[in-house]
Amino acid sequence: xxxxxxxxxxxxxxxxxxxxxxxxxxxxxxxxxxxxxxxxxxxxxxxxxxxxxxxxxxxxxxxxxxxxxxxxxxxxxxxxxxxxxxxxxxxxxxxxxxxxxxxxxxxxxxxxxxxxxxxxxxxxxxxxxxxxxxxxxxxxxxxxxxxxxxxxxxxxxxxxxxxxxxxxxxxxxxxxxxxxxxxxxxxxxxxxxxxxxxxxxxxxxxxxxxxxxxxxxxxxxxxxxxxxxxxxxxxxxxxxxxxxxxxxxxxxxxxxxxxxxxxxxxxxxxxxxxxxxxxxxxxxxxxxxxxxxxxxxxxxxxxxxxxxxxxxxxxxxxxxxxxxxxxxxxxxxxxxxxxxxxxxxxxxxxxxxxxxxxxxxxxxxxxxxxxxxxxxxxxxxxxxxxxxxxxxxxxxxxxxxxxxxxxxxxxxxxxxxxxxxxxxxxxxxxxxxxxxxxxxxxxxxxxxxxxxxxxxxxxxxxxxxxxxxxxxxxxxxxxx
Numbered sequence: 301x302x303x304x305x306x307x308x309x310x311x312x313x314x315x316x317x318x319x320x321x322x323x324x325x326x327x328x329x330x331x332x333x334x335x336x337x338x339x340x341x342x343x344x345x346x347x348x349x350x351x352x353x354x355x356x357x358x359x360x361x362x363x364x365x366x367x368x369x370x371x372x373x374x375x376x377x378x379x380x381x382x383x384x385x386x387x388x389x390x391x392x393x394x395x396x397x398x399x400x401x402x403x404x405x406x407x408x409x410x411x412x413x414x415x416x417x418x419x420x421x422x423x424x425x426x427x428x429x430x431x432x433x434x435x436x437x438x439x440x441x442x443x444x445x446x447x448x449x450x451x452x453x454x455x456x457x458x459x460x461x462x463x464x465x466x467x468x469x470x471x472x473x474x475x476x477x478x479x480x481x482x483x484x485x486x487x488x489x490x491x492x493x494x495x496x497x498x499x500x501x502x503x504x505x506x507x508x509x510x511x512x513x514x515x516x517x518x519x520x521x522x523x524x525x526x527x528x529x530x531x532x533x534x535x536x537x538x539x540x541x542x543x544x545x546x547x548x549x550x551x552x553x554x555x556x557x558x559x560x561x562x563x564x565x566x567x568x569x570x571x572x573x574x575x576x577x578x579x580x581x582x583x584x585x586x587x588x589x590x591x592x593x594x595x596x597x598x599x600x601x602x603x604x605x606x607x608x609x610x611x612x613x614x615x616x617x618x619x620x621x622x623x624x625x626x627x628x629x630x631x632x633x634x635x636x637x638x639x640x641x642x643x644x645x646x647x648x649x650x651x652x653x654x655x656x657x658x659x660x661x662x663x664x665x666x667x668x669x670x671x672x673x674x675x676x677x678x679x680x681x682x683x684x685x686x687x688x689x690x691x692x693x694x695x696x697x698x699x700x701x702x703x704x705x706x707x708x709x710x711x712x713x714x715x716x717x718x719x720x721x722x723x724x725x726x727x728x729x730x731x732x733x734x735x736x737x738x739x740x741x742x743x744x745x746x747x748x749x750x751x752x753x754x755x756x757x758x759x760x761x762x763x764x765x766x767x768x769x770x771x772x773x774x775x776x777x778x779x780x
Contacts, residue, residue, distance in 0.1 A: 313498030553709030634684030
């Protein structure tokens with residue numbers, strides 16, 4: 301019998317075990333940390349059936365919207381009450397710092413508070429058609445939302461989709477990431493304690509190729525929300541096309557910031573620290589390319605090198621600047637891309653390989669210059685603490701370089717001339733553009749991409765309307 305702490309799936313309002321248990325390792329030490337029940341196809345079917353029963357009963361959609369407000373606010377309160385315990389689990393299973401883990405649960409609570417404020421304001425309109433007609437619209441929940449969550453920010457990304465889905469009256473089946481599924485169970489505990497109807501929320505930990513694919517293809521699935529890699533997203537979309545299932549896709553990026561000649565370099569370096577070294581660079585909207593006006597290029601690369609080499613590296617429980625990557629596979633992938641870049645002729649200013657002398661999955665903070673713009677390291681997502689710094693001479697060249705990938709998630713501009721900054725921002729290809737601070741924005745601001753970064757929007761008021769469909773009712777008034 302295992303001595304590791306055990307975590308469970310949540311199906312139809314009950315915690316369920318399994319015949320098989322998945323062992324989760326601590327990225328800082330490579331040691332087994334805990335285990336979780338491995339969901340099966342039968343578990344997935346049970347979760348879908350529970351969600352469908354909840355939809356059919358009207359316990360979510362037919363109640364007065366004020367009841368959903370009450371539920372969502374209660375969930376937020378329960379998340380905040382669980383934050384200290386849950387953050388330590390997230391830190392240990394995922395590798396991120398304890399401070400960042402706490403912030404992730406606070407952000408998760410904020411999503412429920414934000415969408416609670418909208419749950420009773422999903423209002424239709426009256427459309428004038430002249431005498432003898434009454435015409436109006438209503439927003440109806442889609443039904444069962446299947447949500448597949450990535451491993452980099454599991455509680456936060458889960459909450460950003462779960463909260464608006466519940467606010468609109470949908471039942472939800474969530475597939476957690478295999479490598480980092482434990483902390484998400486605390487969201488289910490919060491939902492349970494808040495008194496949500498049984499089946500309103502269900503959580504499964506299973507492999508994406510088996511359980512995830514089964515949920516996507518399930519006949520009771522009315523919507524798919526996916527955050528993850530491009531190849532997986534493309535497979536999901538092919539399956540979704542069979543039944544024309546509405547989908548929201550966030551598929552990563554290769555985001556660039558343009559540093560004009562008049563930029564405040566302090567702002568730039570602060571944003572480099574947050575943009576590429578936060579969460580060890582495992583961020584879909586990471587600042588992975590820094591395009592710098594040639595007049596400031598040498599200054600920026602030297603400042604960036606000093607920053608990178610001065611970062612503290614260690615286990616997340618110690619709150620260092622740079623934490624381990626989530627898994628050995630991720631470390632191998634990131635280091636492999638760095639090696640190929642060096643072999644292709646790129647200059648590695650610092651880093652470029654894993655941290656030696658540790659069993660944990662630590663990657664050195666890495667800076668590259670002299671990178672060909674058609675190379676893998678310039679074009680493809682690394683998902684690690686790796687930054688490419690590249691010079692430009694004109695605004696047109698900078699925009700062409702920034703837009704010169706198949707991705708379009710976020711972008712950035714640094715400039716003290718606001719007119720040029722705004723002009724540049726409008727030319728950049730991305731769903732969100734930051735000016736003078738990477739990661740400006742918040743829960744309230746819509747987020748999503750174009751191109752291979754996906755489609756649809758999460759966060760903000762706009763996201764809520766991904767979870768409803770418009771119904772129009774036109775009436776010929778009797779006797780008119």
